[in-house]
Amino acid sequence: MRTIAALLGAAGLVTTSLAGVAPDAGALPPQAGPPPSLGQIAVVPLDDRPFPAVTPVEIAAAGGHTALTPQTDLLGEFFTYGDADAVGEWWSTTAAEADASVVALPMLAYGGLVASRTCATDLGTARERLEVLEDVKAADPEHPVYAFDVIQRLTIEPTSGYPGMYSGPVRRWAELMDQVENLGREDLRPAYEEVAAEIPQEIKDDYLCARARNHQINQDMVRAAAAGTIDFLVLGQDDASAFGPHRAEKEALVALVAELGVGDRVKIYPGADVLGALLTAKHVVERLDVTPTVDVEWSRTPGDDWVAPYQDIPYGQLVDEYITTLGAERSDAPDADVLLLANTSGAGSLEPFVDRAHEAVAHGRLVAIGDDAVAGVVDPELRDLLAPRIDLAELGAWSGWNVGISLSQSVVRAALLEASRQAPLLAGSADTNGAPVLGARRALLTSAAEAHQRLLFEELVHTDLYRNHVRTAVRDYAVAEGDDPQHMTTALDGANTLAVTRTEPLARELFAEEFAGVPMRLGDDGRGERTAVVSSLDSLELSLGWPRYQELDVFPGITVVDEPPAAPVSVALLPWATDVRPEAAVTLDLTAVLRNDTAGPAGVTLAVRAPEGWVTPEPLAVSLAPFEVRDVKLTVTTAALAPEASGTVAAVVTSADGTSVEAASTVTAAWRNVALASSGATVRASGWWSQYAPERAIDGNTTSAASRWITDPAAAHWLEVAFARPEPVDTVQLHQYGGYLLEDYTVSALVDGEWRVVGEVVANTEVAPLHRFDAVEATALRLDVTGSRDDRVRLYEVEVTCRASTLCD
Structure with a gap:
């Protein structure tokens, strides 16, 4: 079989020097000029899947x-465990050629993650x-070894x-075991014994x-960190819940860390597959000798x-633990090096x-x-909202697998850019040594940019395109063929063909729409900032890496060209969308964000295009310094729009050579919803049932299944919105879940302290019924439900507006 690096090389990504296939193969070949990279990191992966094995390679290259x-x-x-002894021998030899090491202890001890279970x-x-x-530490005490082990998850392979x-x-047995035997819940003992x-x-x-063996090894490794054999250790909690044997194991490990005084060198937090990438990124950041700052914002529920x-x-x-591990710092500054936008679940609009x-x-x-709102996939709602606004290739990272991947990639990217600006990368002076050193630096920056784009593309293809749009069909195929989708023995070839043929056109379309032609900063080559x-x-290699349906291996070959973009100045128009009152002319304050993406000055003309009858500013000449970003305020007055009608305003930027780019903002006539x-x-x-609290019916989200009010079954239900x-209100619209409609209900308004019925429905058949009534001045609205398909309420949103009355003005 091929090496991990050879798999990447087959897609045109790396040179064969990336793989330590033999004692001498890991060393970089001798050459006259500067070395092709800033250093070598020996990585012992958790197993051969792309996230544990390939992502650290790409993270290193991106740095x-x-x-x-x-x-x-x-x-x-998968169930063919790794050769732990051979991997140990490989690492012992390769560590001598490397500047640092990242070691997955389950691979060295047992042969991988699955073997550890x-x-x-x-x-x-x-x-x-x-x-x-x-042995490695004795041979070279200065060689930094970052290692990770795993606190075993609750269950076995499904x-x-x-x-x-x-x-x-x-x-279930493991969860009950903890509650009964460790926490004294004798009331649960019958259930525990039954399961x-x-x-x-x-x-x-x-x-x-x-579990007992792994826990003992984890304790051994904490002691090894205390002894200096391991310089930095992470004990990652694999898939967990509130109760289980891992809870007591973690408590014991935390106590041992405190007893030995190694809290600065031993960390315990959730994660398994992500840890190799995280520790590789830590090495890179430290070797670049910078401290990136990270600002964090949450989508719906605060972290x-x-x-x-x-x-x-x-x-x-x-998130804070990951940032600290990486050697970065949390910062609320508006100019922090990385802005992590962490997508959490819960009520509220995205x-x-x-x-x-x-x-x-x-x-x-x-x-x-950092996209963990939906486990193991890109949140489709977030992707659908964001993709029209930006080119996804402009992002610093996107991970639907674990926020640690997003942080590792973006922090490494920020560290390399900053390091290049603080001092020239690679040895020598471009002024004295000329082309060889300058060319090597530019090649290094370009290669790092390509690794960054591969990481971003791989993630989106796997956790969005495959997992959201193809994976279910692959699973269904295996089942239809009479095979186990979790461990295919007869249907693997057909399942692999289906996975590849369904995913590949989606991947190529993604690249064409979101990546091709997108400009990016390379960093400073010693003479100045570069753009690519x-x-x-x-090339694009896709395959099911293991004989199961969950993961798709993605190996793209992406070329980044070190040259200015076709359009030197990009433009965005803010806000992306605006709601205005129907049937009235409205003055809008918009902002055109002009960004010079080149190292030279740029002169452009900014014009505004809008529907006939709208008032727009005159075209404006704008001069931008190299890499300058400027906000230009624009005032646009709409014509009156009919309810639900919309119009588009476009900011058009034209360069001296006639090249034009534009960005749009949509203006929609919508009634003001007072029930938000x-x-x-x-x-x-x-x-309500589970996490589907009534707050989710007034959060403005009418489409996300995660944002609904859902009840337990009962003969009647009620909801009051104050x-x-x-x-003044005269219209109520209920946005419901198709197939499970509210059939019999009453809508009432609280007027002068008394409830007044304004709508009464029997045998409803509409998904989004609209109820109109004579306008009243109300302080609250009440929905009483007496009949539904299964005696439960499933309601996305209650919308309360004033549309027709003079009171609405």
Whole structure:
């Protein structure tokens, strides 16, 4: 089998020097000029999947460094465990050629992540294999070793055959075990014993054996960090919940860290697949000798109030832990090096969050999207809202897998750009050595930019295109063929063909629309700042990496050309969309953001285009300094628009050579909804189910399934929305969930302290019924539901407006 680097090289991405396939193969070849990278990092991956194995390689390359990795066949594949002894030998040899190391301890001890979940390797063998850590450190005490281990997740591999068929019961058993045996919940003992009886004894024995062994190894590694054998250690909590054996294990490890006084060198927080990339990025940032700053903003629920799926600490705490691990600093400054926009779930519209991303990208900020609102995928709502506003290739990162990937990529990108500006990269002077050094620096910056774009493209193809649009069809195919989609034995070839043929055209369309021709800053080559353009998708290799349907391996070949963009000045028009009162002329204050994407001055003409009858400013000549960003205020007066009608304003920028680019803003005539939380409205209800609280019915989101008021079954339900102040109202619209309509209900308005029925419906068949009535001045609205398809309410939004009466003015 090929090395990880060879897989990348097959797609035209890297040279063969990236792979340490033999003792001498990891070393860079001798050459007369400067080295092709800023240093080498030996990486022992968690397993052979792209996230654990390839992402660290790309992170290193994006930071101007080279990652050395073992041959892929040494890493195993799914249930074929890696050759732990051979990988240890490889690392022992390669570490001598590298400047630093990132080591996945489960690979060295057991043969990978999946192997760590069984007791196939005994404690003595695992300890013996991990002696390589001491050997490497003894050979070179100054060689920094960053390592990570995993606190075992709750359950076993979920396959349809033995033993995976018991994965669900094992998870429930593990959660109840903690509550009964550790927390004294004797009321749960009958349930605990019942589920335990379902699981064969050998499965329970193996599970407990693996947990005990892994916990002992984790304690050993904390002691190794205390002894200086490991310079920095992360113990990552694999998929977790509030209860389970991991809770007590984590408490014991935290106590040991405190006892040994190594809290500055040992971190414990959620994550498994992300840790190799995180620690590789840490090395890169430290070697570049900069401290990037990171500003964090949340989409809906603040990070301190939300726990992401399969995690066990608040999301805000996790983000802070990742930032600290990377060697970056949290900052609220408007000029922080990275703006992390973290997408959390909960009530509320994503529009303000997306508008913030649009504004920041327009001003040239390095914006990373940490997208964990929906586990393991890009949030489709977020992607659909953001893609029309920006070119996705302008982002600093996007991860639907784990926010640590977004942070690692964007922080490394920021670190390389800053390091290039502080001092020339690579040895020598461009003034004295001339072309060889200057060319090497430019090649390094270009290569790093290509790695950055590959990372961004790979992520979007995997967690958006494949996981959101193709993965279900692959799973269904395997099931239809009578195979297990979690571990395919007969349907793999057909499933792979289906995955590739469905995903490839989507991927190529994504590149053409969101990447091709997009300008990006390269950094400073010692003579000045450089600009490049994302040029072409030269190759694309796709395949199911493991014989299961969850992940798609994505290996793109992307070329970035070191040259100015076709249009030197880009433009964005803010806000992206505006609602105005229908049937009235309205004056709008818009902002055109002009950004010179080149190292030279640029003169352009800014003109405004709008529908006939609208009043626009005269064309304006604008001169921009190199890389200058300027906000130009524009005043536009609309003509009267009919309700629900819209018009488009465009800012058109024309360069001296006649090249034009433009950006648009949409103006829509919409009635003012007084039942919005953002307008001061509050809500209460008869009850709700799970996290689907009544606040989600007044958050302005009429499309997201995550933003609904849902109730438990009952004969009747009610919802009351109190307005911020008395309001004239004459229209109520209910945005419902198709297929589960509210059939019988009453709408009432609170007028002068008394409820007045303004709408009564029996046998409703409309998804978004609109109820009109004579205008009243009300302080609240009430919905009483007495009939639905299944005695539950599923309601996206209650919209209350005033449309027809003179009171509305």
